[in-house]
Amino acid sequence: MRRYRFLFEQLVRRELRQKYQGSALGIAWYVVNPLVLMGAYYLLFGVLFPPARVADFPLFLMVGLVVWLFFSQSLLQAASSLLDQGALIRKARFPRESVPAAVVTVQLVTFLAVLALVAVVEVAVRGTLGAPLLVLPLLLAALYAFTLGLALVVAVLHAYFRDVAPILSAVLLPWFFLSPIFYRPADVASEHAWARDVLRWVNPVAPFIESIRGVLYAGTWPSGAALLYVVAAAALALAGGRALFRRLEAELAVVV
């Protein structure tokens, strides 16, 4: 594994270069994309239908959007990654998980760059500079591990069953709306109070979004339950993803 550290580095570098080469805006696309989405949701839920009694609604939206974009883009790109690198997999022996891991890591690099910008604005406008920011690295590490675990699953499954990527993109859209990105589960109408806990705890992405937003937007510590949840979800996803990948990786050179 150690021997292939340099390979991983090279794969990440290559992905990064291929993404931005020949594109006029380059890395700026990663800021433009959530900004456009933020504009659309602000127009809808901040101006046209204003039930949102959330202060600085664009800033509230932005954190959830960039977290969601990291998560969903990582999975979408990981799904096809093993097929995209078929030429390598058929002809050389190297740890196969480095391919989806490189894809997720590239997404992480751009996510962190965008999040850094968002964080500066949040902290400045919302005045959230304080001790809760110290927990942010832990939350981000857990988010990375969680996403990586699921990415390993979709990547190896898609290599065997080509229906996985279309299913994934179909699932991600409703998943987006069920995630607390432009609302807080606490704001759900009281006649659907049961739905608050479902939205908060059944969707594994929700605690990540709420904790990170709590730190950056509200300047509050995540609850103990939420911290435990994200760490457990990360460990579980990573362990499960690796186990499944190990089981299925041997035949990859034949199926891709």
Add this chain to the structure above:
Amino acid sequence: MRRGALVLEHATRTFSVRADRGRTLKELVLRRRAAGPPPVTALRDVSLHVEAGETVGIVGRNGAGKTSTLRVLAGIVPLDSGRVACGGQVVALLELGAGFGRDFSGRENILLNGALYGMSRAEIEARVEDIIAFSELDAFIDVPVKTYSSGMFVRLGFSIAAHLDPDVLLIDEVLAVGDEAFQRKCEARVAAQVEAGATLVLVSHDAALVERTCERVVVLDGGAVVFDGPAADGLGFYHELMGTIPGASASAVRTAVTGDPRTREVTPS
């Protein structure tokens, strides 16, 4: 296991030959595969023991299982049954320049390709200048490889692979690189690595090349070993199998080889 030794015991491997090799969920749910041609047996109970430093040529018709044998030895494709083991670092040249990033310069591809073979940055950087010099690409080394001619492309691919100093070198028909002068250089480079103690397994249809580079020849037919012995006899057997030397009879070849203790003949079952 000794560095450079290779073992293949009762190796069997079949492949599905459907156009779409991936399965769909529908097939999984219905618990059956859509109709298609039956799987092909690429390796049929193949046993092969190669000592460190040996030079082995694998010959046979198209589809005899030569490349499959290399892919199994390289650890790229697993066996259905049987055992495979390789000692030390194995480098497989199955396709030169496989996985080159087309938008990247030759120099960047040297790093990526070396990394693919499990080398560290320091190990590759120590060799980069030798690789560039060997490839004769000169100024082209810093332009994207998509601008290369196909000859330049494979020259770079070979140059990288030839400077990895592995314990075992597995080569699939990729010695015929570039012009005649460069081909001679490649052969000399491989010979030098063998001289330094590397094990060589070469798959080729070029009998003259096998004769020049290998002491031992394995003939595969229909996925099984039908001859394993000294190169001269093995090539005789091969030519006869292919019907390329009219007049030579199988029994003549067989009697010629039975005296050698290293010779083993396997009748396909």
